Amino acid sequence: MKSVLPVLTIVGAIFAIWYGAAVWLNAPWAHDVAARADRVLSLPELVADTWAQDKPKLPAPHQVAVELWDTVVGKSITSKRSLVYHAWITLSASLLGFVMGTVLGFALALGIVYNRVMDMSVMPWVIASQTIPILAIAPMIIVVLNAVGLSGLLPKAMISMYLSFFPIVVGMVKGLRSPDGMQLDQMRTWNGSRMQEFFKLRLPSSMPYLFTSMKIAMAASLVGAIVGELPTGAVAGLGARLLAGSYYGQTIQIWSALIMAAALAAAAVALIGLMQRVVLKRMGLS
């Protein structure tokens, strides 16, 4: 609760900059329109105009807020015009993808830490896999999955998984290797099995890394779901809203979808942060 004032201050500052930028970015258009009508805008007129354009370069915060209000609160959540409906479609895919990505990332990290061959061979290819522009192969993934009869949530979730497993692998390899020599030596003297070493030593020591990675993976996963929505034919979801908004130059719609997406990601990340605090506290680590 101590953070209310600071957050408000920062948000206030952002809004001020935002309104200013809206005037600045939208002014050329306003001047153009005025010039075509053989008019010259006074400053108040200019400001009023730049904050109320139909398809502004940068919509003013209140325009986005109104759009958000209309589409979140103003529509039944089952309506295709409701942003909640689209947000849920995206969120469900990214949550599923996040879970799958976390599991996959975890499994790979395990393999890398425990299997010498995997350690030496897999990592470079995991890295290479991440340099493939997902937007380029997403359509192929969707097509292939469609061909084998998978459609709907799963293909999108696969793309989310593809983006989110990487931070988990990188973080967990480091985390699982973070116990120091003495802690490992103790396990050796007790002749702990690999399972025991893992659950009783490596896993607990990796917790700070795990949560940090999960936060990044969650954000990546949402991006993945949105990317995955583009080649499914812009049917529904925040990605489809972004796309449609962009084809028809509806910047206000783009921004409200963006804000919604960011809010989802921020909420999910905050949730993970909460888990982190609870778990680390229970472990006596914070």
Add this chain to the structure above:
Amino acid sequence: ADDLSLQLKWVTQAQFAGYYVAAEKGFYEEEDLNVTIKPGGPDIAPVQVLLGGGADVMVDWLPSALAAREKGAPIVNIAQPFAKSGLMLTCLKEHGITSPADFPGHTLGTWFFGNEIPLFSWMGKLGYATDGSEGGVTIQKINFNVDPLLQKQVECATTMTYNEYWQVIDAGLTPDDLVVFKYEDEGISTLEDGLYTTEEKLADPAEVDKLVRFVRASMKGWKYAEAHPDEAAEIVLENDSTGAQTEEHQKRMMGEIAKLTEGSDGALDEAAFQRSAEITMEGGMITAMPEGAFTHDITDKALN
């Protein structure tokens, strides 16, 4: 009923009204078909979906279909509901462009989806370099919207008569502020929105029968849409699952689309095909004149 799925080339809009109307009005049902319409987008290559087995028929433009065919995709045009091209170049008058002679020194924005080909061959005919050098033009890749034109990042931009042009108008410009060059008028038009399927399907009589019924019902849908543009636009809106389309825009679009489908009964005009193929070749997208890229088989049967 027989299942059949159709992959569109673009998002749900009045450009595809005929199919939605046929579905909504029960024309497909009458033909004992159960048709699934899959919207497209910039990241969907319908050919891939078709070959991957995700669809039975696709909507595509001829240049890109011919290119795919040359790359080894055995696809064939089975019907051509669009008789005319809706592609044009729209310029802001304030930049002082009134005729093609004024192009040099300006930046022309185009989509790179195969759409750049006619533009390149046009510039070739006009004798302009396209690399931005002295006396030539600069070609800029733009996305599927008109922002670059409005924000003056380009001076002319590719638009469709039925879509982007009206977005420019909606943005507050009047037709007087604009200069348009229709590809139809400049002699560089290529065939748009045809229906394509694979050679494999055409070899199977049962599939052919399905396709015949599909084309017949689709053309019926198109003619209905032409006759009842407002109703067709409403149907499109209902089928738009993004909830992003507006009624005003779709109605206007339907009106423009009707002008393009007008006069086509679905049968491909071989002369238009020939011209389109030549332009495609001039643009360098294909290296040889295609063979077997279309069939009248389906439309012949459908129209009887």
Add this chain to the structure above:
Amino acid sequence: MIWLVLGIAVWAGGWALNVWLAGRAKSTATSLAVPVVFGLTLVVIWECLVRGLEISPVLLPPPTAIGARFAASTGVLWEDFVQTVIKGALSGYVIGCLAALGVALLADRFVFLRRGLLPVGNFVAALPIIGLAPIMVMWFGFDWQSKAAIVVVMVFFPLLVNTVQGLQASEVMQRDLMRTYAAGYWTTLIKLRLPAAMPFIFNGLKIATTLALIGAIVAEFFGSPIRGMGFRISTSVGQLALDLVWAEILVAAIAGSAFYGAVALIERAVTFWHPSQRRRT
């Protein structure tokens, strides 16, 4: 069928070879050979699958075709590489990482900022790039500047999160020592907290390398001059020139791995003391 059997055989053989290689004493040669063998195996399996299942080249071209196209288009590929990786990704990476470090430090220094900036920063960083890309193109133009801007936004969050976490990673006794020296904030930061944070920071830097590349490429899908890897990929998909698409992807993979590898090497040099780098023999 023959192709499929061959594929399985190659896979088994490659794995066996790697097990043998990994069992040998670790040297530069083996640690290079193992991933290469692994990759080659994958490539051969791919070729076998494409041929065995007769997959259309417009869906997935075989590696041989991609290789041939790669060899034939080095000029174009190089031009695209310079545009996207050097101009777009690299500059954005540097700016983004510096910004993230800066913000992390600011947030660390001023409680007020930490409370206010971190939640807002997380929020802003969570904006999906695909949505931001068109906007950045609108603001910064078609050329590499808008790509760099996207990359800045993309690499920002992972590094911020990691740095903030890392700055808390020093031990109590280590911090107490600094207190007894009455070391100021900056001294403590430079002598203790930054070094202790390095394992985390490099975590973020490594993840950011691949993000930077993806960001630069994807951003080009939304508007670019008529060169660049993203431009080539998106237009080639439209033209179904999938061999060129994969050749570009190959370039991206090589560039990305090299980039990641470089950062990992620096990491090894900087955090040599961390248990994860001090491997037991």
Add this chain to the structure above:
Amino acid sequence: MQNKSLASSEAVISARNLGLVFPTADGSVEALKDVSLDINKGDFVSFIGPSGCGKTTFLRVMADLETPTSGEITVNGVSPEEARRARAYGYVFQAAGLYPWRTIGGNIRLPLEIMGYSRAEQAERVSRVLDLVELSGFEKKFPWQLSGGMQQRASIARALAFDADILLMDEPFGALDEIVRDHLNEQLLELWKRTEKTIAFVTHSIPEAVYLSTKIVVMSPRPGRITDVIESPLPRDRPLDIRDTPEFLEVAHRVREGLRAGHAYD
């Protein structure tokens, strides 16, 4: 205010009714209770007491690493915090606590860098203290390459490298063998006599406490408090064989008795 007057005018460290309670998940721990003590300038004070009686905690309070929950403490007439800011302390922690990314030399150089010694001075001091703790030749090694005792010596060297008026040493010689320990005891006494530092020293060795100190503070646990303060009758000059004199043995006996009293068994 009133307490100030009680303290000797020379008091460097003056604690009055100090108490410190650690809150923990299952009840609070009273680590210090009602602790009053004056340490004068130039004193060598040893703290001895059963494990867990609050010696470390008391040292930490002096160094402003822990805030007492009751009572008062002044250092050089000011609060521990001000004294800390004035860099009055050299602190040897109970565990070595070397920074793993710095070599032994680098670790010892650390406080010198912070306090702005010149490069030449740094090098000179590092080599001098390394010599003192017999680690010359290990300057370029990293902490994990050293044995436990060597790490501890490095940490002692680190605290001796700069000129703090007050040295707080928490079992600095615990991991050293008798010979090195004797040697370092002598060295430390010499340093103390030469520089007139005030030293607070925690040890578990009764002979060590008696040999080094001018004042021995015996503590007992739960709650941690002072049970005895013994002023040493020994002269400031102490050859090693002073440890066989009757005065020495008598003091040692008194300390042992005090210590025993704090324990449950016997």
Add this chain to the structure above:
Amino acid sequence: MQNKSLASSEAVISARNLGLVFPTADGSVEALKDVSLDINKGDFVSFIGPSGCGKTTFLRVMADLETPTSGEITVNGVSPEEARRARAYGYVFQAAGLYPWRTIGGNIRLPLEIMGYSRAEQAERVSRVLDLVELSGFEKKFPWQLSGGMQQRASIARALAFDADILLMDEPFGALDEIVRDHLNEQLLELWKRTEKTIAFVTHSIPEAVYLSTKIVVMSPRPGRITDVIESPLPRDRPLDIRDTPEFLEVAHRVREGLRAGHAYD
């Protein structure tokens, strides 16, 4: 083969010409050189020597935590690795090394969990050893809530909680005061007599070494090697006041001389 015959038939640990060299960035360190030693079943062997002479390294070699670069070593007639796999060792490390995310009880329970003791047995043993090291009541605390000595005792308790034939203890009592130390010395002797464990014990205290051991190994550094092996003439039953007998003092004297020889000064 040839070595085997040299070893006493009862030898639990038998080292022949052991050598261990650590490669480091600036030259290699010879931590052990030409070390030969037999430890018989039921022996209590103390290792004493200047800091850095290789005591810890030798213990680690016995426990298969370090691989010798030359020479041979067998434990119970098999390699250290096999012995480790048979869970022959309890090891008390020089630093406490408790897992920070486990409570004291949880840390002590850890090896018991790993070795598959039943829940009831675990609880019983934890409370028994906590009692032994006088930490009852601290079971639910986390390591960082304990004083240094308490952490060390917890780590001793952890090694005593399960039944290993061989106990390797690296300066277990370094951070404890004399009284607790005496008490734990007695307890350890008792445990040893009762269970016939074989114990290898590193210490810096000469009296402690003499009091506890049947055999005292004196080592000297650079390179680390054994300079003297002293068989204790003391009986197995040792009341605390045996430390005042002439035999005791004589052994202590011999150890001190051996130790002094390994040092540079004097």
